Amino acid sequence: MASGVGSLPGTDVQGAARAVRELYGDGGVPYLVELPARGPGADLIGRTAAQLTGLAVDLQPAGWRLTDGSGRDASRARAFLREDLDVLAEVYDGYAGSLKVQSCGPWTLVATLALPRGERVVSDPGAVRDVIQSLADTVAEHVAQVRRLVPGARVTVQWDEPGLPAVLAGRLPTVSGFGSLRAVDGNFARDGLTRVTETVAGQADSQVMHCCAADVPVPLVRQVDGLELALDTSLVRTAQWDGIAELVESGRRLWAGLVPTGSTARHPRDHVDPFVEQWHRVGLEPALLEQVVVTPACGLAGLSPADASRIGRLTVDAAHAIRDVVEQ
Template identity: 70%
Template sequence: MTEASAVGSLPGEDVARAMRVVRELYDDKGIPYLPELPDRGPGADLIGRTAALLVELPVDLQPSGWRLTDAPGRDVVRAGGFLRHDLDELAEVYDGYSGPLKLQVCGPWTLAATLALPRGERAVTDPGATRDLIQSLAAGVGEHVGIVRRLVPGAEIVLQWDEPALPAVLAGRLPTASGFGRVRAVEPITVRDGLATVTESVAGQVDSQVLHCCAPDVPVPLVRQLDGLQLGVDVSLLKASQWDGVAELVESGRRLWAGIVPTGSSARHPREHTEPFLDRWRRVGLEARLLDSVVVTPACGLAGASPGAALAIQQLTVQAADLLTGAASD
């Protein structure tokens, strides 16, 4: 059966309400998730939320963004408070729950590309700092997953690593702190090893892991090199050559988290989004039965949508998953 889910971010500030809506939408119909509500302010965003998980690597928030520092700043302390509150709500909303539950964290390379060193340059420019960051992230995420497992014992944990900056890291497209140059590209083998470090560190604690990237030029071959790692993408951004790699990934038994529904969709029927996807699926030679390995999602996060639009987009993903389930049996 094709399932539905979402990327993770939603509009609003009421996390308890957001969780109840998510559970109602996806319980028995897909994969519910711990929502992120960045409207609450600094620390509720992807970077601040993940920075609060780092072990022995304090950060603070400057006008220029998040920065590694000697002591935790008030914004990362607030981020930790947001997360603890969210986990308390999670325990209540998912009391007695049994089934898949998705958690989202920032991946190591987007984190290294975004966090600044004390002197102002991106952490990714310093190999030693990047290694420390990766190790700290692995430890912190492991602790986070352990807490969720205790709070929701029946959960089958899906861990999503958000890596929107990964293509820019690989291609050397990140601007320097001054804005006048570009950060040197990181070698693919180094990127692969960093991803392997974090995914292998939690492999025994989670049921599955997915790398999500809704930017162009997703490095599909690199994802295929990481044992068991699933892929989440905005399918509208995939090039023909990338589809070949996606087909190999699916045929190897991994799931594709397909961002089929645009975040600004005004479709009257989910068929407007499933038919182009099915056309590409067939053209690349994938069998209809393999649609059971697809999880339908919005193309990217929904924090920028209105609450009503975010709900409508997610409802479209559930309906689209139903259509693909039917297509799988044709």
């Protein structure tokens, strides 16, 4: 099975949506496309923050912040998403199958979004709880809307958490730049992820946390019931594989970003073989490869449309190669 991360190059929503359905719609996991090249509000933080229930945001030179009233950039972000959903309804008319939507995860959101006075939301535990609850309610309603637009869809929610390792390690700088914010306790981080996943569980068929940074907190993901994991396999340290094996053996899927966006491979085996070798090295049964969803690594939005399409096709071919291993 194959899928994509979410972001793609260009500004043609209709063309991108049709290409994704054509590529992944036959047995894979197509997704609601994100086109950050459209500008502010199409980015990961702005796209999510502008939709937050009961909260207003605007865009400042330093980034997105909470405010008393939403600004023009937030209105544009909401317009982008309305356009994307209109296209989704058209392109997936009559579709029945898996469909993925993406949202900024709670910890990356509070690590990036600023309070009105300028410091990061993550520095204020009360504000953290408010933003996380709003995010949970917002995404639950978003998934419900997608279900109304595409009634035959089995919806997966992807929580994008590139900032989570820095939050846990205390590597976030203060606004002044002269210090770092205190690390977030692992239990508090788990509770935040649990809050959003439990709220959305009533609408989504499955949920996955995607982290394309190094030091993915695999044990933390395993503590959140049913949460699947998506990562860039080139960044996985040897010591992390035991935790990944436990996650897979618990019945959860692994979304493996094993196709580099800069790949020049002519055959998917160039990327599949090292992954399968590692799979066997940690003692995972070949049959469990059925729980692997192959994706590209992060970075497709920075490619040309032609190169992004080529990497997408290579990803589908890699998924077929893994299926051949299972069937041997």
